[in-house]
Amino acid sequence: MTTDSRKTNALHDDITFNREKLEGVFSRCGDVHFQQWNYGDGFAFQAVSVYCSSLADYSSHLLQRALEKIPGYESEDWNSMTPEKLRRCLQVNNASLQPFSLLESFENVYESVMHGFIVILFDQVNQALGFPTESAARRQITEPVNEPAVHGPREGTTEDLSLNLTLLRSRIRNPAFKFEFLQSGAVTKSAICFGYLDEVVNPDVLAEFRRRVESITDYEVLETSYIDDWIQESTLSPFPQVRYTERTDTAAAAVLDGKIIVLVENSPMIMICPAFLVDFMGTAEDYYVRSIFSSFIRMLRLLAFIIALTLPSLYIALSTFHPELIPTVLLLAIVDSREGIPFPAFFEALVMEASFELLREAGIRLPRTVGSAVSIVGALVIGQAAIMAKIASPIMVIVVALTGIASFAIPHYDLAISLRLLRFPYMIAASLLGGYGLMVVFLLTLLHLTSLHSLGEPYLTSIAPFKPRDWRDLFVRVPLKVFLRSPRNRKLLRLGGRRPHP
Amino acid sequence: MSSDRSTINLRQLAGLLCCYVIGSAIVFIPNPLTAAAGNDAWISMTLAYGFGIIMLTCVLYLHNRHDGASVIAYSRKLIGRTATYPVGLLYILMLFFAACAVNASIGDFFTSVMMKRTPSYIFHTIGMLLSALTARSGIRVMARMFFLLLWLMLFFSLLVMILAIPIYQPAMLLPLFENGIKPMLHGLFISAGFPFGEIVIFAMLLPFVRLQAGQSISKALYASYSFSALMLIVPTICTIMAFGPAAGYFNYSLYRLSIEIHIVELFQRMEAIIGIALILGSYMKATLLLFIIYQCLIQLFNLKDDHVLMYPLSVTCIFLSATMFQSPADFQEQVYTIWPFTVIVVGGGLILLFTLITWIKHRRYLQAERGDTS
Numbered sequence: 001m002t003t004d005s006r007k008t009n010a011l012h013d014d015i016t017f018n019r020e021k022l023e024g025v026f027s028r029c030g031d032v033h034f035q036q037w038n039y040g041d042g043f044a045f046q047a048v049s050v051y052c053s054s055l056a057d058y059s060s061h062l063l064q065r066a067l068e069k070i071p072g073y074e075s076e077d078w079n080s081m082t083p084e085k086l087r088r089c090l091q092v093n094n095a096s097l098q099p100f101s102l103l104e105s106f107e108n109v110y111e112s113v114m115h116g117f118i119v120i121l122f123d124q125v126n127q128a129l130g131f132p133t134e135s136a137a138r139r140q141i142t143e144p145v146n147e148p149a150v151h152g153p154r155e156g157t158t159e160d161l162s163l164n165l166t167l168l169r170s171r172i173r174n175p176a177f178k179f180e181f182l183q184s185g186a187v188t189k190s191a192i193c194f195g196y197l198d199e200v201v202n203p204d205v206l207a208e209f210r211r212r213v214e215s216i217t218d219y220e221v222l223e224t225s226y227i228d229d230w231i232q233e234s235t236l237s238p239f240p241q242v243r244y245t246e247r248t249d250t251a252a253a254a255v256l257d258g259k260i261i262v263l264v265e266n267s268p269m270i271m272i273c274p275a276f277l278v279d280f281m282g283t284a285e286d287y288y289v290r291s292i293f294s295s296f297i298r299m300l301r302l303l304a305f306i307i308a309l310t311l312p313s314l315y316i317a318l319s320t321f322h323p324e325l326i327p328t329v330l331l332l333a334i335v336d337s338r339e340g341i342p343f344p345a346f347f348e349a350l351v352m353e354a355s356f357e358l359l360r361e362a363g364i365r366l367p368r369t370v371g372s373a374v375s376i377v378g379a380l381v382i383g384q385a386a387i388m389a390k391i392a393s394p395i396m397v398i399v400v401a402l403t404g405i406a407s408f409a410i411p412h413y414d415l416a417i418s419l420r421l422l423r424f425p426y427m428i429a430a431s432l433l434g435g436y437g438l439m440v441v442f443l444l445t446l447l448h449l450t451s452l453h454s455l456g457e458p459y460l461t462s463i464a465p466f467k468p469r470d471w472r473d474l475f476v477r478v479p480l481k482v483f484l485r486s487p488r489n490r491k492l493l494r495l496g497g498r499r500p501h502p
Numbered sequence: 503m504s505s506d507r508s509t510i511n512l513r514q515l516a517g518l519l520c521c522y523v524i525g526s527a528i529v530f531i532p533n534p535l536t537a538a539a540g541n542d543a544w545i546s547m548t549l550a551y552g553f554g555i556i557m558l559t560c561v562l563y564l565h566n567r568h569d570g571a572s573v574i575a576y577s578r579k580l581i582g583r584t585a586t587y588p589v590g591l592l593y594i595l596m597l598f599f600a601a602c603a604v605n606a607s608i609g610d611f612f613t614s615v616m617m618k619r620t621p622s623y624i625f626h627t628i629g630m631l632l633s634a635l636t637a638r639s640g641i642r643v644m645a646r647m648f649f650l651l652l653w654l655m656l657f658f659s660l661l662v663m664i665l666a667i668p669i670y671q672p673a674m675l676l677p678l679f680e681n682g683i684k685p686m687l688h689g690l691f692i693s694a695g696f697p698f699g700e701i702v703i704f705a706m707l708l709p710f711v712r713l714q715a716g717q718s719i720s721k722a723l724y725a726s727y728s729f730s731a732l733m734l735i736v737p738t739i740c741t742i743m744a745f746g747p748a749a750g751y752f753n754y755s756l757y758r759l760s761i762e763i764h765i766v767e768l769f770q771r772m773e774a775i776i777g778i779a780l781i782l783g784s785y786m787k788a789t790l791l792l793f794i795i796y797q798c799l800i801q802l803f804n805l806k807d808d809h810v811l812m813y814p815l816s817v818t819c820i821f822l823s824a825t826m827f828q829s830p831a832d833f834q835e836q837v838y839t840i841w842p843f844t845v846i847v848v849g850g851g852l853i854l855l856f857t858l859i860t861w862i863k864h865r866r867y868l869q870a871e872r873g874d875t876s
Contacts, residue, residue, distance in 0.1 A: 098698075321617065325771045433624070436612060436773060439781045440628055444635070450647040451639045464646035 009105045015123040022121075025110060026050075032113060032215050040081050050109070055116035057135035083124035088125055103128040111189075138163070144246035146413065151288035156246040159270040161191060163250075164263055164270070168195065171252040176495055178385040182213065185220035190265045192221060199495055200258045205274060208456050209260050217403075224269040227262055231273070233453050238421045241454040243275040250284040250470035256420075256492060272452035276461045278474055280415040281305070285479055295476035300409065304473055306420045307406035312349045313430035313438055315399045319345045321434025337393040346431030348392050352400040353423065355382045360404075509712040512719060514645035516726035518790065521648045522704050523730035525787030526604050527697040527757070528659055529611075529756045529780045532741040533736060534838045536752030539689025541678055544738050551731040553690075554698030557850055558727055560857040561705040562720050567860050572709045574801040580859045589852060590802035594795055596844060597703060601791035602823040603837050606631050608784040609823070610830060611754060616777060633789040634816035635845030637796060638809045641710050644789060651782050656733065658779040662760045662772055663740050669762050674746035675739070695842020701727070702849035706794045748861045753830075754780075792816060 012018050019034065021259050026032040037047055083302040090102060101117075103109050104127055109119050112130040120129045141163070144156030157164045176198040184192050194213065196206060212231040219396070221227060224244070232241040245251055251261050254272045272279075281301050286294040289501040313383060318326055319334060326334065341348065359378040363371055383399075386392040410416045422445065429437035452459035462470035472478040472486070510518070535543040537820040568576040577586045601749070609625035636644055679686065715720060741755040744762065752758040757780070760772040795815055800807055 107530055232587060239758075322774065325774050327771065365821065433620070434617060435777060436617065436628075436781065440632060443632055443781075443785060446647055446650070447632075447639065447643070450643045458646065460646070464650045466646075466649050 008108055011104060011106065011109070011121070011126045011128055013124050013126050015046050015048060015121055018121050018128075020031060021106060022109065026113070031055075035413070039079075041079060045081070045083055047116055047120055048386075049120045050083070050097075050113055051118040052113050052116065053132075055114070056118050056133045057116075057353070083122060086122055086125075087125050090129075094196055101130045101132075103130050107396050119469065130298065141167075146268045146338070147245065147247050147250070147283070147411075149247075149283070149285040149288070152285055153247070154250050155248060157248060157263075157270060158270055161193060161263055161265040164268070165193065165195075167248045168251060168255075168261075171248060172197070172255060173305060174496070177255065182217050184217045186218075186501075188220050188222070190221055192217075192227065192262065192264050194260055194262045195255060196260045197255050197258065197495070200256070200491060201260060202457075205455050205457060206260065212455075213262075221264055223267045224262060224264045224271045227264065228271055228273075229500065231455070233455075236419040237452055239449065239452065240280070240418060241275060241452070241457070241459065242273040242410065243279055244269045244414070245284075245285055246270065253287070274457045276454065276459055277449065278414075278460075278462055278470075280410070280412040281474075289481065291477050291479040298475050298477060301411065304406040304409035305419070308403055308410065308416070309422060310426060310438070311403045311406070312353060312399055312423060313426035313441075315396070316345045316349055316427055317430040317434040317438050320431065334393075334395055337395050337444070340390050341393055342390070345396075346427060348396050349399070349427055350424075352382060352386070352392050352396055353403075354425070356400055356404055357420065405483050507711065508640055508642065510642055510645040510710055511574055512711055512713055512717050512722050514642075514649060515707065515711045515719075517649040517652055518645055518707060519701075519704060519723055520730045520733075521652050521708050521728045521783075522790050523697050523701070523846060524652075524655070524733050525605055525697065525790075526575065526780065526784040527734055528655075528737055528783055529754055529776065530607060531693065531697065532738045532755035533750065533753050534551055535689050535693055535738060536742060536755070536836065537684045537694055538838075540680060540747065540750065541675060541742060542680075542686040543689050543742060543749075544735050545678070546686050547693050547731070547735050549690045550693035550698045551728075551735075552845075553694045554701055554727065554731070555724070557699060557701050557853060558852050559710070560722060562723065564853070564856055565705070565708045565719070566859060567864060569846050570709050571712075572614075572797070572801055573705050573856075574798060575709075576860070577856065579847045580856055580863075587802065590798060592848060593700075593703075593852075594798050594802070596849065597791055597798065598819065598822060599826075599836075599841065599844075600700065600703065601633075601788055601795060602826055603833075603841065604784050604788045604791065605633070605819060606827055606833065607837075608781065608788075610827075610833060611777075611780060613755075614830065615754060615757065616773075623779050623820075627820050629785065629788065630792075630816045630820045630823065630837045632785060634812050636789045637793040638812045641707070641793065643824045644793065648786050648789075651786060655779045655782040655786075658775045659733075659737065659756065662756060662763065662776055662779075663737060665763045665765060665772065666740065666744060666759050666766065667761075670743040671746070672741065674743050683773040683864040691846070692838050695845040696837065698731070699842070699845040699850055703791070703794060703844070704852045705853070706789070706797055792819065857869060 012021075023034065029052070031051050032050065035049045035051075037049070038044055101112070101143055103112060103119060107123075108130070109128055112119050116135065117130040117132050120131070122128075138160045139158045141155050141158055147156075155167060157167065169177070169179075174197075177195060179193055179195045179199055181432075182192040182194075183189055185197045192213070194209070209231065213227060216227060216230045219226075228242045229235065234241070243254075245254075248270075251270045251272065255261055259272050259274065262273065276494040281298060283441075286297065319338075323331055330351060338345075343351070355378075359374060359382065363374045363378075366374055382392075383397055387394050387397060410419070426438065426441050429441040431437075433440070449460050450458070450464050458465060461467065462479060469486075472483060477483065531547075532543070536548065539546045564573075564576060568579070571579075574586065574590055576818070577589055581589065605626055606622075608629055610620035612625050613620060613622045636647070691871060708719070714812075737756055741749045743757060744759055751754060754776075757773060757776045761774045763772045792812075792815065796809075796812055799805065799811060799815070805811065819844065827836065
């Protein structure tokens with residue numbers, strides 16, 4: 001920007017000129033109001049306040065009280081105030097004018113008004129006062145709907161960035177916990193904030209993250225997931241490469257783990273990166289319940305993972321290609337239940353899975369009041385009626401239902417989605433080549449997972465590359481007594497200035 | 503995070519060695535060995551392991567003496583550039599045979615045991631494509647992935663061997679040397695070639711390792727090689743104990759063993775597990791061999807390492823595995839008679855030759871140095 005253009009952008013001495021220019025910019029913005037008032041001896045001088053009524057709280061008396069302070073420094077009052085005196089007041093008391101800010105250019109004025117400031121322009125003064133009164137209505141802090149917990153804290157994030165930061169900061173009150181801000185987009189100018197624990201975060205990962213996220217600042221970011229899509233390594237991979245949470249305790253634990261968290265204004269989702277496959281197997285609550293129980297739950301989730309991914313395909317492979325592998329009595333039961341069904345197992349499974357997916361999608365999008373109708377219709381159609389009509393066998397219904405339940409038991413929705421997607425190639429492979437096909441798809445999946453990276457770190461970290469030390473918090477959770485003495489926490493102790501006990 | 507994605511650490515190298523040696527052999531080797539050596543199979547195997555250790559020692563000596571250069575690189579140094587071409591080509595031809603034999607064996611297994619109506623070229627093609635995709639992802643991805651699969655494979659194989667305990671009859675192990683020493687020597691010949699002698703081919707992978715301070719490559723490789731040998735001797739003993747003199751007639755011994763398992767109503771029909779172990783083993787070995795062919799080719803002809811060659815190579819392997827073996831009997835002859843001979847004479851001979859030249863050169867160098875100082 002050249003000096004000339006800055007000059008034309010600067011506020012003018014003439015209040016009518018300033019007002020006209022502002023009114024031009026804010027024309028047809030029905031919620032921006034201009035209010036004129038006079039001051040000084042015989043109300044000789046003009047002042048104009050501008051504010052956006054949908055963002056600013058104009059009813060507050062704070063403004064009045066604060067305005068009284070300005071002339072107070074010079075033991076004057078508004079009746080004897082002249083622009084000359086006012087200008088001197090502003091110059092002398094520049095620093096002590098908090099919470100006012102002094103605005104010098106039109107740009108500043110637009111931005112302040114749009115951030116809920118009340119801006120006051122004075123006659124013959126080329127500066128304006130901005131007074132923050134933002135009071136946009138926001139959602140209250142509630143329990144996160146998607147991540148409920150029996151034990152542990154219940155507060156969830158809201159759409160208010162500063163409130164979210166307050167919640168996080170109150171959990172980690174340490175100067176090593178950094179928040180860096182970026183502004184994205186030319187129009188929305190929404191704030192992106194990323195936080196990390198200095199010296200605990202891997203500097204290579206942080207540098208890589210910075211490099212990638214800085215390129216998004218030219219574009220409009222409306223939700224945290226925009227950043228996810230922008231920085232991820234493999235866009236076409238079905239697997240989620242970052243993790244989301246609405247729980248501040250999960251986010252704080254991730255920060256202590258050396259992860260980077262990302263928040264975006266107007267979104268309650270906290271993005272945690274880099275995320276590894278094993279991260280999607282845990283929840284915050286795992287650390288709040290007894291270790292033996294949480295180990296059991298972890299095992300259950302592993303089972304759910306395997307079932308959700310392979311059960312329908314396994315059924316297809318066994319029933320069409322390898323009936324000799326099924327124990328005889330069970331085989332007879334299956335043959336019995338499949339009698340009279342016109343479709344091969346693959347087609348049967350495909351129909352049932354597809355209708356299950358349809359039901360699930362319909363259930364999410366429908367208004368809550370009609371939602372229960374879907375489940376009734378679903379239970380009748382894909383359950384009872386399909387069996388009666390000999391379209392599907394009861395065993396198939398059990399298989400599909402079990403698969404559905406297993407995918408609900410996976411704590412992270414993103415991972416459950418990827419399993420839903422992968423189930424179909426698995427089923428196709430099983431129907432073409434049976435167990436061998438299943439094995440081939442499994443190896444392909446594993447190959448993809450091993451080659452996948454999240455912010456430069458291998459996605460299967462602690463499984464492949466194999467890190468036995470991490471296994472204390474993978475499929476079992478060792479007692480906290482052991483877990484908290486791990487090398488990771490020794491690092492934290494050093495950071496906090498304490499010497500770890502041997 | 504390391505920017506260099508083409509290196510592996512010592513643990514991963516040791517894991518790869520295990521995958522390479524155990525690979526498909528854990529399912530395949532007990533049968534031809536017991537057919538040749540009868541009850542003495544495990545003795546021939548132990549002796550073959552001794553032969554493998556000698557080869558491994560040579561390979562490690564060459565690796566250390568030449569500062570971690572590859573076989574092609576030190577062959578150039580030792581016998582000259584021109585002579586390296588035929589040697590390298592010989593190596594590559596051997597590798598082609600090995601990769602295709604491993605790949606074909608899995609097709610044979612499936613078409614003869616589990617899926618009799620599926621044509622074998624389907625298994626050849628899919629298996630090879632899978633290997634090509636994996637080999638293309640680079641050695642680090644392979645090392646990570648195989649480390650995981652190795653445990654899976656060993657777990658499944660051990661599970662079957664443990665569950666089969668009720669059918670073992672230790673008395674079957676006797677008598678030893680029933681027909682004199684000759685059958686034992688025949689067994690030694692087979693197993694010294696496949697799988698123990700094949701370590702001379704694995705030497706191509708040694709240059710990829712990056713050691714950390716205080717690590718000894720020899721110790722780790724001897725340990726993992728011995729572990730692999732143990733994992734091959736144990737199933738051989740298991741099959742002899744289970745089937746006795748009949749062990750030589752049952753193809754895919756571990757598979758047969760798993761069929762026999764019947765513990766209450768819970769543990770039965772365990773064949774699928776061995777099928778999985780076999781697929782994993784063959785897949786890993788075929789991938790490693792394909793990767794080694796590729797490395798040999800680009801090093802021998804100084805090509806750019808951009809993985810373009812991987813697909814033509816794998817297509818060649820697909821065609822070879824479909825055409826190389828006329829029948830299972832042909833496969834038996836080629837893999838258990840010709841291949842061990844090639845490995846021992848050509849592979850082992852070359853490595854011994856290199857070792858000898860290096861040793862002599864080193865001695866001369868030392869003598870010259872001593873001469874200088876005195």
